[in-house]
Amino acid sequence: MPPSFRVLDDIAIADIAFEAIGNSPSELCLAAAQALIETLADPRTVTNTWHQTIELENETLAEILFAWLSELVYWKDADGVVFSRASASVHSEASGLWRLHGELVGEAIDSTRQHLRADVKAVTKHLYDVRQDDRQWKATVVLDI
Amino acid sequence: MKLNTDMMVHRISDQIWEIPTTEKDGMRVPARLYATESILSDMDRGVFEQITNVACLPGIRRYALCMPDGHWGYGFPIGGVAAFDPRDGIISPGGVGYDVNCGMRLMRTDLTLSDVRPRLESLMTELFRKVPAGVGARGSVRLNRRDFDDVMKKGARWCVERGYGWTEDLERIEERGCIAGADPSKVSDRAVERGHNQLGTLGSGNHYLEVQVVLNDRIFDLVTAAALGIHGHDQIVVMVHCGSRGFGHQVASDYLQSFEKAMRRHGITVKDPQLACAPFRSPEGQDYFSAMNCAANNAFANRQVITHHIRESFATVFESSAEELGMHLIYDVAHNIAKVERYREGDLVVHRKGSTRAFGPGRVELPELYQQTGQPVICGGSMETGSYLLVGTERAMDETFGSTMHGSGRTMSRAQAKKTIRGEQVRKQMEQRGIVVKTASLSGLAEEAGLAYKNISDVVETCDLAGITKKVAELRPIGNIKG
Numbered sequence: 001m002p003p004s005f006r007v008l009d010d011i012a013i014a015d016i017a018f019e020a021i022g023n024s025p026s027e028l029c030l031a032a033a034q035a036l037i038e039t040l041a042d043p044r045t046v047t048n049t050w051h052q053t054i055e056l057e058n059e060t061l062a063e064i065l066f067a068w069l070s071e072l073v074y075w076k077d078a079d080g081v082v083f084s085r086a087s088a089s090v091h092s093e094a095s096g097l098w099r100l101h102g103e104l105v106g107e108a109i110d111s112t113r114q115h116l117r118a119d120v121k122a123v124t125k126h127l128y129d130v131r132q133d134d135r136q137w138k139a140t141v142v143l144d145i
Numbered sequence: 146m147k148l149n150t151d152m153m154v155h156r157i158s159d160q161i162w163e164i165p166t167t168e169k170d171g172m173r174v175p176a177r178l179y180a181t182e183s184i185l186s187d188m189d190r191g192v193f194e195q196i197t198n199v200a201c202l203p204g205i206r207r208y209a210l211c212m213p214d215g216h217w218g219y220g221f222p223i224g225g226v227a228a229f230d231p232r233d234g235i236i237s238p239g240g241v242g243y244d245v246n247c248g249m250r251l252m253r254t255d256l257t258l259s260d261v262r263p264r265l266e267s268l269m270t271e272l273f274r275k276v277p278a279g280v281g282a283r284g285s286v287r288l289n290r291r292d293f294d295d296v297m298k299k300g301a302r303w304c305v306e307r308g309y310g311w312t313e314d315l316e317r318i319e320e321r322g323c324i325a326g327a328d329p330s331k332v333s334d335r336a337v338e339r340g341h342n343q344l345g346t347l348g349s350g351n352h353y354l355e356v357q358v359v360l361n362d363r364i365f366d367l368v369t370a371a372a373l374g375i376h377g378h379d380q381i382v383v384m385v386h387c388g389s390r391g392f393g394h395q396v397a398s399d400y401l402q403s404f405e406k407a408m409r410r411h412g413i414t415v416k417d418p419q420l421a422c423a424p425f426r427s428p429e430g431q432d433y434f435s436a437m438n439c440a441a442n443n444a445f446a447n448r449q450v451i452t453h454h455i456r457e458s459f460a461t462v463f464e465s466s467a468e469e470l471g472m473h474l475i476y477d478v479a480h481n482i483a484k485v486e487r488y489r490e491g492d493l494v495v496h497r498k499g500s501t502r503a504f505g506p507g508r509v510e511l512p513e514l515y516q517q518t519g520q521p522v523i524c525g526g527s528m529e530t531g532s533y534l535l536v537g538t539e540r541a542m543d544e545t546f547g548s549t550m551h552g553s554g555r556t557m558s559r560a561q562a563k564k565t566i567r568g569e570q571v572r573k574q575m576e577q578r579g580i581v582v583k584t585a586s587l588s589g590l591a592e593e594a595g596l597a598y599k600n601i602s603d604v605v606e607t608c609d610l611a612g613i614t615k616k617v618a619e620l621r622p623i624g625n626i627k628g
Binding site: 012014015041070073074078080081082109111117118121124125126128144145 | 282349
């Protein structure tokens with residue numbers, strides 16, 4: 001099963017919640033980023049003129065996924081962009097540290113061409129959960145809208 | 146009565162319900178919910194869990210309170226109010242929310258529906274052009290870092306000094322639009338980078354700019370209405386709902402993260418990670434308070450710049466100055482904030498998350514203009530149904546730390562709303578009712594459809610009957626800009 005996500009209807013009344021699923025930590029980070037990207041705008045309406053490389057390290061997969069999603073929210077406002085796609089590679093080191101190398105691709109916000117959706121204020125820790133389940137990696141994330 | 150909780154809930158009066166401290170380990174005070182029987186039975190399970198979690202926080206005084214628009218939030222429920230003793234109590238970003246000083250602003254005009262209706266389409270187009278809305282919208286005010294620091298410290302006062310508003314506006318804003326104790330050195334660079342281009346923008350979610358009409362038969366208190374500048378006769382008013390945008394969101398995120406470590410240092414445990422907090426008088430608590438005040442001032446400035454652009458738009462479309470059109474501010478009030486306020490116990494750190502300050506007559510914080518009436522309270526409904534202007538009461542000072550509801554409160558998730566109705570359908574329904582809609586996102590319009598919210602009148606009526614606010618006038622939408 002490829003990395004995927006599904007919107008969770010009833011666990012965040014005022015906001016948006018999703019479950020991301022991947023066969024590896026990298027796929028999990030990719031699936032969760034895709035969920036956030038699609039919350040902001042329809043990525044099919046966004047071109048690839050803006051690029052950003054992201055390097056992160058953290059003590060747990062849960063923390064690094066949280067930081068990775070928070071990067072998308074940050075760049076959305078700081079550079080005024082929405083995203084067409086993302087890539088992510090995550091691994092844990094012998095020291096126990098997790099490292100993420102990611103790429104964000106998108107373009108400056110243009111409401112005349114892009115199909116914009118909801119502005120995400122923040123990634124929250126409300127019901128936030130990252131787990132390994134039947135050899136799949138899963139995360140529950142609530143975005144503040 | 147069937148409730149969405151197994152906890153014992155006692156009736157105190159027809160509008161007040163209490164959950165005793167025996168219902169959850171660690172509760173330091175009872176929780177009180179303001180609701181009619183019908184509203185209480187519709188409240189989601191999260192409200193009961195979250196308000197009793199709040200009741201467990203160190204230093205809480207009297208009650209953890211939830212207003213009738215209460216619904217599931219992060220840490221605190223939306224509609225939550227709690228006051229903490231600064232000597233042994235905490236401050237929590239979860240009690241303020243991500244959108245620091247999200248709030249409401251209401252402006253009057255001398256225009257009537259018959260003046261505006263023929264030019265409504267042009268007016269809404271001009272407003273939509275002047276007031277950027279939607280994902281990542283950027284404002285027209287260009288700020289360097291020094292300017293942005295000044296906005297953090299001076300709030301709406303910075304705007305008036307730069308020509309974005311009138312001097313008289315300031316006394317009609319909570320805290321006169323400038324909260325003392327804002328320290329830009331406590332704000333991260335990332336917060337500044339997220340916010341420096343966004344002054345004068347609405348944002349998205351449930352934020353909006355609305356042109357409304359005051360119908361003659363919907364004024365409930367003629368004397369108070371007149372004192373607030375409302376005479377009815379199909380009078381046009383303008384309402385704005387927005388906050389501190391990406392800047393405030395980042396301040397909240399930064400401190401929620403750092404407070405997880407601060408709690409370990411101070412030996413504090415909480416029932417929910419979104420209730421991360423620090424002792425108010427600790428260095429961490431004071432740093433957050435200073436940073437939050439920066440974000441609060443930024444939000445006052447944001448609504449002030451928007452006000453300036455609203456006045457410009459009206460002046461353009463009606464070919465008269467904003468002064469000639471009588472575009473005076475009625476009030477601007479925060480509904481996501483923590484403040485030190487004085488009550489019978491002394492100074493308390495009052496957290497309002499989706500709750501409006503509702504100070505009664507005679508409070509020293511109110512301007513002379515509103516000493517007799519009490520503070521204007523602006524309560525926004527869904528974009529389809531209408532909103533209310535009210536005033537605070539002495540009873541609110543006694544019972545709810547001078548607080549009341551802030552809006553209708555959601556009953557349906559965003560995802561469910563989009564499955565139930567399409568944005569285009571919402572727009573058509575609103576247009577059939579004579580409401581012109583301009584939106585940056587049709588899916589966002591569906592998420593904010595009236596069917597996703599409680600009945601605003603039921604919520605307002607509950608607070609009126611409970612005596613914590615007094616209804617002044619109902620405001621019906623005729624034009625809406627939705628981010």
